[in-house]
Amino acid sequence: MSIRPQQPGPATPAPGKLPLTELPEMKARRQPIVMVTAYDAPGGRLADQAGADLVLVGDSAAMTVLGHESTVPATMEEMLMLTRAVTRGAQRPLVVADLPFGSYQVSDEDAVRNSIRFVKDAAADAVKLEGAGPMLPRVDAIVGAGIPVMGHIGLTPQSATMLGGFKAQGRTADKARQLVDDALALEAAGCFAVVLEAVPAPVAAHVTERLEIPTIGIGAGAATDGQVLVWHDLLGLYEGHAPRFVKQYAGLAGEISRALEAYVAEVRSGAFPEEKHTYAMPQEELEAFEGAVPKVR
Ligand code: KIV
Numbered sequence: 318m319s320i321r322p323q324q325p326g327p328a329t330p331a332p333g334k335l336p337l338t339e340l341p342e343m344k345a346r347r348q349p350i351v352m353v354t355a356y357d358a359p360g361g362r363l364a365d366q367a368g369a370d371l372v373l374v375g376d377s378a379a380m381t382v383l384g385h386e387s388t389v390p391a392t393m394e395e396m397l398m399l400t401r402a403v404t405r406g407a408q409r410p411l412v413v414a415d416l417p418f419g420s421y422q423v424s425d426e427d428a429v430r431n432s433i434r435f436v437k438d439a440a441a442d443a444v445k446l447e448g449a450g451p452m453l454p455r456v457d458a459i460v461g462a463g464i465p466v467m468g469h470i471g472l473t474p475q476s477a478t479m480l481g482g483f484k485a486q487g488r489t490a491d492k493a494r495q496l497v498d499d500a501l502a503l504e505a506a507g508c509f510a511v512v513l514e515a516v517p518a519p520v521a522a523h524v525t526e527r528l529e530i531p532t533i534g535i536g537a538g539a540a541t542d543g544q545v546l547v548w549h550d551l552l553g554l555y556e557g558h559a560p561r562f563v564k565q566y567a568g569l570a571g572e573i574s575r576a577l578e579a580y581v582a583e584v585r586s587g588a589f590p591e592e593k594h595t596y597a598m599p600q601e602e603l604e605a606f607e608g609a610v611p612k613v614r
Pocket of ligand 1: 354373374375376377378415512514535545547
């Protein structure tokens with residue numbers, strides 16, 4: 318008798334999941350790849366329903382949902398909790414978990430151990446890490462463990478201090494050449510895609526032409542194979558200075574404020590709750606109840 322697993326194992330794509338191998342085919346067909354960040358189950362579900370191909374549980378969560386000034390404080394435990402929530406909501410899109418700062422820089426072993434936690438404990442399909450150079454052996458080690466890795470170069474927020482702040486990168490010929498070399502090295506190390514953040518459009522276009530794997534741009538122009546935006550930025554939920562590459566598709570912070578102010582006012586005025594928001598009970602049960610308890614007024 319053969320025993321078959323009832324549920325797909327962690328290395329087995331769930332039914333309906335976009336196959337990873339579809340991404341280079343989309344690049345070859347010049348079919349834009351859509352990635353968006355999400356940080357909870359409703360976000361994962363809405364991104365899925367909207368047709369996103371990739372959902373990134375970005376360490377931008379440190380700023381957008383946890384209230385920090387940068388992405389650096391995000392912890393493994395926080396990122397695991399958010400990733401578990403997103404993977405419960407997103408079925409078809411590939412869910413990419415961002416390795417937080419400190420979870421992969423020290424050693425290949427840390428990088429592999431923490432990547433395995435995302436796949437095994439949080440059902441992520443892939444992980445993302447920032448940088449090239451010293452991070453190339455990390456990519457090789459994680460891919461060697463059977464976990465797909467997305468690279469991220471250009472403006473890498475975890476090392477923004479080293480880069481002189483949240484600034485566009487690759488704006489000199491030397492720096493642009495370095496970006497091309499880094500992208501090629503990440504591809505050679507085994508990345509399945511590379512995020513290019515805040516780099517001049519012609520440089521991103523050149524990298525995109527040179528790589529066989531897809532590039533996903535954020536502030537990198539229109540020639541990349543895909544685009545990514547941060548949930549709070551595109552929905553107008555993040556109160557703060559938005560980078561120039563953000564397009565806001567809604568102004569939900571204003572909408573939420575209006576709703577909350579109306580709720581506060583209605584509770585204070587007694588307009589909420591109304592009869593239709595309350596539960597009744599059978600008259601005889603009410604009378605029995607009132608007979609059994611002391612009168613309060
Ligand atoms: O953390 C994040 O949201 C990201 C995207 C900006 C690519 O890394």
